[in-house]
Amino acid sequence: xxxxxxxxxxxxxxxxxxxxxxxxxxxxxxxxxxxxxxxxxxxxxxxxxxxxxxxxxxxxxxxxxxxxxxxxxxxxxxxxxxxxxxxxxxxxxxxxxxxxxxxxxxxxxxxxxxxxxxxxxxxxxxxxxxxxxxxxxxxxxxxxxxxxxxxxxxxxxxxxxxxxxxxxxxxxxxxxxxxxxxxxxxxxxxxxxxxxxxxxxxxxxxxxxxxxxxxxxxxxxxxxxxxxxxxxxxxxxxxxxxxxxxxxxxxxxxxxxxxxxxxxxxxxxxxxxxx
Numbered sequence: 001x002x003x004x005x006x007x008x009x010x011x012x013x014x015x016x017x018x019x020x021x022x023x024x025x026x027x028x029x030x031x032x033x034x035x036x037x038x039x040x041x042x043x044x045x046x047x048x049x050x051x052x053x054x055x056x057x058x059x060x061x062x063x064x065x066x067x068x069x070x071x072x073x074x075x076x077x078x079x080x081x082x083x084x085x086x087x088x089x090x091x092x093x094x095x096x097x098x099x100x101x102x103x104x105x106x107x108x109x110x111x112x113x114x115x116x117x118x119x120x121x122x123x124x125x126x127x128x129x130x131x132x133x134x135x136x137x138x139x140x141x142x143x144x145x146x147x148x149x150x151x152x153x154x155x156x157x158x159x160x161x162x163x164x165x166x167x168x169x170x171x172x173x174x175x176x177x178x179x180x181x182x183x184x185x186x187x188x189x190x191x192x193x194x195x196x197x198x199x200x201x202x203x204x205x206x207x208x209x210x211x212x213x214x215x216x217x218x219x220x221x222x223x224x225x226x227x228x229x230x231x232x233x234x235x236x237x238x239x240x241x242x243x244x245x246x247x248x249x250x251x252x253x254x255x256x257x258x259x260x261x262x263x264x265x266x267x268x269x270x271x272x273x274x275x
Contacts, residue, residue, distance in 0.1 A: 011038030011071050012236065013255065016203060016245035017053050018042070024049040027247055028056035032065065034252035040176075040201075040243055042075035042120055043105045045085035050074060054109035067111065073174075074105045075120035075154065076135060094134040102142060116174055117148045121155035128163050140170045150174060152201075158188040165196060176201035176243075181209045182274040185238060194239055202240040205231060212273055219266045226254060233258045234270045 015031040017024055017040060028039065041053045061067060076098050079090050088100035106112065117139060123131045142148050152174030153164060165171055175193055179186050179202035186202070193200040206213070206228055213227040216234075220227045232255060235242045244255045262270075 010199060014038040014040045014243045016040045016243040018047050018245060021049060024052035025056045028053050029059055030249050031252050032060045035256045037069050038071040040073045042077055043087045043101050044077040044081060046083040050105060051108040058110045071115045072109060073116035074114055075118040076101045077120040078123050081120060094131055095138040098135050098138040114148050116150040116152055118152040118154050118176060122160050128160055136168060143170050152176060158192060161189060161192055172198055174199050174201055176203060178204045178208055181212050190239055199241050200239055201243060202235055203243040205235055205242055215273055216270060223260055229254055229258060233262055234267060237262055237267050238271060
């Protein structure tokens, strides 16, 4: 099945699987049972247990859920972001490392294609290096082969994103960044994404902005929702596809219950909450 034949609606929310260790499999199963179909992970053992994510998906497939219902996203991570449990041979060139990491992800996740494959951050803080381009070009090659439906990048600055967009053969479908209220909810990157048809994925919306939740209690009371629900709904209003990594089964259901709209003045208040 080619990538064009696998076109599907992108979920309104992704379940993030970082930092869950031995609880990963059961939590991913719980998220799927709650209604999540978008799953975000990475082949980076120091922060993710990708193999456990695959075990959870396999369990759910065994109970009747179809592979085509899932939107599975994983990542290639440079060696600087890994620990000793490397998913590739660091003696190899970057194209080979990407191939090895990708095949390892397929094995872990027990699937034969990936819906979204991200470069888990450039190799340097400023600009893009030849190493970054080698990785991206190999990702493009696998996309061309139909093994990946969408490409993306995470932890990227506006400067780096513009360079990538200018030089890539296959432009990113997704940008995934940690999203801070004090930085205008990553306004510059979000704006570039909106202008260029890229879906902006925001993570740590709650954990990176704990001061925001008390500030939106009034809005939450008016909507008869929790402050967390208000913040997640706000993110959708301003063009963010949110990730949530909650370990609470109650919160999993609440996070998906965003069938309400915020008033314009409330959206403006939250967007400018940090001044």
